[in-house]
Amino acid sequence: MTNVIETETLTKSFGGMTAVSGTSFSVEPGTIVGLIGPNGSGKTTTLNLLNGAIAPDQGTIRVQGENLAGKSSTAFVKAGVTRTFQNPRVFSTVTAMENLLVPVLHTRGGKAGFTKKAEELLETVGLLGHRDTPASELSGGQQKLLEFVRALMTDPHIVLMDEPFAGVHPSVKEVMREAIVERNKAGTAFMIVSHEIPDLTRLCSRIICMSDGQVIAEGTPGEVTSHPLVIEAYLGQGPASRGERG
Numbered sequence: 001m002t003n004v005i006e007t008e009t010l011t012k013s014f015g016g017m018t019a020v021s022g023t024s025f026s027v028e029p030g031t032i033v034g035l036i037g038p039n040g041s042g043k044t045t046t047l048n049l050l051n052g053a054i055a056p057d058q059g060t061i062r063v064q065g066e067n068l069a070g071k072s073s074t075a076f077v078k079a080g081v082t083r084t085f086q087n088p089r090v091f092s093t094v095t096a097m098e099n100l101l102v103p104v105l106h107t108r109g110g111k112a113g114f115t116k117k118a119e120e121l122l123e124t125v126g127l128l129g130h131r132d133t134p135a136s137e138l139s140g141g142q143q144k145l146l147e148f149v150r151a152l153m154t155d156p157h158i159v160l161m162d163e164p165f166a167g168v169h170p171s172v173k174e175v176m177r178e179a180i181v182e183r184n185k186a187g188t189a190f191m192i193v194s195h196e197i198p199d200l201t202r203l204c205s206r207i208i209c210m211s212d213g214q215v216i217a218e219g220t221p222g223e224v225t226s227h228p229l230v231i232e233a234y235l236g237q238g239p240a241s242r243g244e245r246g
């Protein structure tokens with residue numbers, strides 16, 4: 001089966017600083033893949049590349065087999081890639097319902113159908129009672145849940161999530177986790193960036209670890225978390241000592 005996402009030698013520099021350096025990896029349909037790595041290792045930059053927010057300097061990004069490197073975020077959404085952010089980006093002055101209708105504004109189909117779909121999604125994360133609440137009046141955790149279900153409005157093949165569990169109340173975290181699991185059961189793939197390794201270990205079948213812009217380990221959660229290069233990267237040892245291990 002075609003991978004939902006497949007990158008080859010993906011590279012992105014900012015000035016003289018290479019944030020993502022020749023990374024190649026793939027996400028199989030319907031899987032949940034974790035992306036870990038120390039601060040500044042290139043995780044958010046990778047998500048920015050994978051949804052077309054920024055263009056790579058080199059490399060390919062195949063979405064369902066089609067290379068979209070350099071294409072706009074709109075092209076990525078059309079191909080089935082959506083995204084949430086480290087700090088939730090909701091439209092704060094409009095209601096929860098209106099937030100969900102934004103991604104489908106220019107999509108053909110009756111408004112009533114989209115409203116029903118939005119209500120169902122709000123229900124799955126306990127926000128239906130806040131249907132008409134301006135997003136600015138929701139808690140930070142609720143805004144993360146709102147941003148998550150907004151990313152589902154276009155029926156994506158994959159949702160890229162940046163730190164969905166960071167700084168949220170444990171009860172919100174549990175709602176988020178269950179919503180991800182339910183959606184994944186329906187076939188949606190996920191790539192989840194998180195520093196919360198125990199949460200990822202519960203959720204993911206596979207984890208990719210980055211350090212200094214490169215993929216240093218990939219495998220099951222058990223394999224990756226016990227990998228010597230991963231342990232060294234988290235202990236903050238330099239690339240030279242990592243090289244010695246070979």
Ligand SMILES: Nc1ncnc2c1ncn2[C@@H]1O[C@H](COP(=O)(O)OP(=O)(O)OP(=O)(O)O)[C@@H](O)[C@H]1O
Pocket residue numbers: 014017018019037038039040041042043044045046
């Ligand atoms: N727009 C930018 N301009 C310049 N440098 C950038 C830019 N975006 C990222 N970087 C640099 O690229 C490197 C990787 O950053 P990135 O945000 O991808 O790391 P990260 O793994 O998401 O880190 P964290 O865990 O702290 O969120 C960092 O050194 C960062 O300073």
Ligand SMILES: [Mg+2]
Pocket residue numbers: 043044045086
């Ligand atoms: Mg980041």
